[in-house]
Each structure stands twice: as structure tokens, then as C-alpha cells.
Amino acid sequence: MAPRVLISDKLSEAAVQIFRDRGIDVDFQPDLGKDKDKLLEVIGQYDGLAIRSATKATEKVIAAATNLKVIGRAGIGVDNVDIPAASKKGIIVMNTPFGNMITTAEHAVAMMFAVARQIPEASASTHAGKWEKSRFMGVELTGKTLGVIGAGNIGSIVCARALGLKMKVVAYDPFLSEERATEIGVEKVELEDLLKRADFITLHVPFTEHTRNILSRENLGKTKKGVRIINCARGGLVDEAALADMLKSGHIAGAAFDVFAEEPAKDNPLFNLPNVVCTPHLGAATTEAQENVALQVAEQMSDYLLTGAVQNALNMPSVTAEEAKIMGPWIKLSGHLGNFIGQMTDEPITAINILFDGEASEMNLSALTSSVVAGIMKATSQDVNMVSAPVIAKERGIRISTTKQDQSGAFEGYIKVTVVTPKRERSIAGTVFSDGKPRFIQIKGINIDAEIGAHMVYTTNKDQPGIIGTLGTTLGRNGVNIANFTLGRSAATGEAIALLYIDEALPAEAIEELTGTGLFGQVKPLSFDI
Secondary structure: OOOEEEEOOOOOHHHHHHHHHOOOEEEEOOOHHHOHHHHHHHHHHOOEEEEOOOOOEOHHHHHHOOOOOEEEEOOOOOOOEOHHHHHHHOOEEEOOOOOOHHHHHHHHHHHHHHHHHOHHHHHHHHHOOOOOOOOOOOOOOOOOEEEEEOOOHHHHHHHHHHHHOOOEEEEEOOOOOHHHHHHHOOEEOOHHHHHHHOOEEEEOOOOOOOOOOOEOHHHHHOOOOOEEEEEOOOOOOEOHHHHHHHHHHOOEEEEEEOOOOOOOOOOOOOOOOOOEEEOOOOOOOOHHHHHHHHHHHHHHHHHHHHHOOEOOEOOOOOEOHHHHHHHHHHHHHHHHHHHHHHHHOOOOOOEEEEEEEEHHHHOOHHHHHHHHHHHHHHOOOOOOOOOHHHHHHHHOOOEEEEEEEOOOOOOOEEEEEEEEOOOOEEEEEEEEOOOOOEEEEEEOOEEEEEEOOOEEEEEEEEOOOOHHHHHHHHHHHOOOOEEEEEEEEOOOOOEEEEEEEEOOOOOHHHHHHHHHOOOEEEEEEEEOOO
16 A cells, blocks of 8 residues: 655645655645644544644644654754654654755845845835935945854855855854865854954854853853844844843844744844844745755655655664665664564663674664664564664663674674673674575574574573474474574584574464473574564
């Protein structure tokens, strides 16, 4: 059956057509997002939800979304999506961070021009029939120093535009390397230095606990007299009351804001002050940007629902379509390794350690790690996947560590998973053969070569004659056919293990009979999603 996607906000017809062309059953109801009760009533029917800002994907909506696998936000901001609730439910949340980069950067530059030349006030004055030529004395941008706080995707575009205007650009960004700063033609500085030197300051960082009020009253007081502040990023980055006070005192010459701490902004300390330009969150409001983000979210959601490719997810590692093709068997192996060890472990897990060797170490380790953790968690809960498993593990206080190493053995690459409990450590390793099939290659340090089936049996015993015969005859007596039989031992007359791939689940009677022989230390039936 084709996946079903609900579009509950206004998206372009071209985006709707992308879903249809990809074979997805799309339900385009652009006003449904405004009707909370109706959304709650129908959301359980869909695999995907495509939205803008009008639809609120609240915890209540997500709880009712019994089949939902992905929420796609056409745009950057996801304030209208309860990401923690979606993550716990195993729902991927995607956005389109690159579709409106140029538009937002251009708006910041336009706002800089507007506040430098007092264009909105001059326009209003002229419309009112006044001719106040001497009142609106502006400043040139050429030769001025622009301080850019945040030199990521949008910030770096602003830097390029400012350099084209013959401005000097200094940038503060903890993640900006000296090499990248040189590449984009800016001087990397600390925040204190930027505040002292900049004639214009523009912000291009997300709103987090670290960036909240990054231009606080204290930091605004450190700025050069006559500075102009531009914010087209996120509300809450600037102390608006403090900024209003300094605009009134004349320390700050002007401000241009597209975003505010509270939106929609009906009342704000910056309103009606001279040389303050305000726009209603128009950063992404161009025809081109709106079309771009709509098309991108349709492509991303289609890719995930049809191929498993994950792009621009906020709660799961991204896996490109090409990576999905190559990594598919390895992701499946990772899940099987985790699932095996999860089914074998009865005690609380305190740590999960994952070793990636050779070919496996060069892949998307975040995705493989999430798959391992999901496999472990599935042993105790079926309602878990690569999105929700890391959240659950964190809630349970489980430490997850990864190590990568160059090829160290006969295989081109392998993955080894070790779980730690208060009583013991348990490990298993596996690889993917050239036929694309995952194999278990080591259990408890004992080398094996086991094909993975939907139903399996794991046994431990002392290495002595009669074990194979007992297993074969007991399963035969209980009507269980053996598809594959793998043995391994630590040393002659030492500990041995057997892993059997069988055609159907092992009956309880067969488990009791094998245990009753006294030959086996452990008899464990296992099941895997193949």
C-alpha cells in the first residue's frame, strides 16, 4: 500500500505534485491545520504530515498519530512541533534549513540599508506631503565594519554580500575555524572585540540557552557609540527593553528587527522609536523561498517514506539516498546485533560500547549507532525505532560510546557491540558479506559464521560429544526443521556455543526437554525482523 501524506497547510501545487509523481497518496487540505479538533480526528490515518507554521503538531496531536512516521516542516523554524514528543513516538521531524538561506540573508542586508538611510521613516514622511530632506541624514555602508554573530549558512552569505559592498567584516562564531574564516574573507574575533569594533551588528544564530540574550544589556553597553543592530534570525537574542533604552539615550543609533521575543508582536519596547525598522518576520517571505522549501520538504519526505533516506532531520542522523543504498545491509546488521544482545540480557544495561572496524568505520556512525540501540531496546519494547531508542536510552541513564579503527582482521569491516550490566559484559560481532547478507561472526569472543534468520536458537554447553545429536533429535521430535546450524568453541574441551536457524519458533516443550538433559548451560530462543 502506498504511504499516505497529509498536507495541512498551504503548500505549492508543484510540491503536491512531487508526492503524486513519487507514488505517494497525498491528501491536500491547506486549511485543516487551523482546525485542531479535525486534525486530531484524522491524523491517525497518515504516514506523513507536511506543514508550514499554521499547523501545531502538539503532544496531543502526536499521541493521536498512530501511524505517523515523519513530520516535514517547509521552512527552518519548528516551534510548532513538539520534537521531544515526536522523538519518543519514533517520528522523524524534518525541516528545510537551506531553502530560504539567500532570502533571509538578503532581508538582513535590506534591513541594514533601511536603517542606515532611515528609508521607512523618510518614505512615510514623504507620503505625508512633507519634504524633510535635512531630517534624514544617513550613513554609508562602504568602509564600515560589520560584526556578524554566527557565520553559518545564512551568516556566511551575509558576509559575502557585505564584502561586495566594500565593508570590513568581523565574525564571532565558536564553530568558525580560522581556515573557514579565511575562505569566506572575514576576520574571526571574540564577541568582546566584535562589540567594540562594529558599526553594524547582525545576528545569525539559532535561539538556544547559550544564545538567549547574547546581546544583553551588559553586552549592548560594550558596543561602539552609534552602532546599528540588525536581527533577522530569532527573537530572544537581544534584550529588547535594554536596546530601547539605549536607542533613547542615543548610544545606539538605530535598529532593524524582523523577529521578536514574542510573536505575533502586537506591543514591543522597540515600536514607535525613531530609526527603528520593524517587519513582521518576513525573512523567508519571497516567492522563490516559499516555493523552494515546499519542493524540498516534498522531496525529503518522499525519499524517507519510499527509500529510508533521511535529510535535514532534527531528531535523527541524516542518511542520504546514496548512503541508504550502501548502508542498508549494515543498518540491518546493526539492528540484529543490538536485538541479539537485547534478547540475551535480563539485567539493567548501564552502558553500550560499539566498535566499528574497517569499512564499517567509514560509514555514517550516528545512523549505525542509533540502529544498534534500537535493536537492543526492541527486545523489551516493540514500539521503538532509530528515532526513539536513543531518547529512551538517555532517559534510562545508559552510556553509549563508539570507537572506530582501521581494518584489523580477515573481514573488510565489522561491528562489535558490547553491553555492560551490573553483573557482566556481553558482546557480539557481525559483518556484511559480498552478497549483502548480514552474518554473526563472533559471540562472547568465540568465532562463528552464522546466517541470521527470523527464528533462531542459541545454546551454551561444555565442549563434549553428543551435543549436536541431542539438538537434532530433540528439535526433530518436536517437529522443528533446522535450516542452518553453526557451532563455535573457545578451545578443545572448553566452552562451546551453537546457533541454529530454524523454520519456526521453538516450542516451549523443546526448550524444557533440552534444558532437562543437563547438557546445556543456556537454551535461548531468539527472533529477528528479517
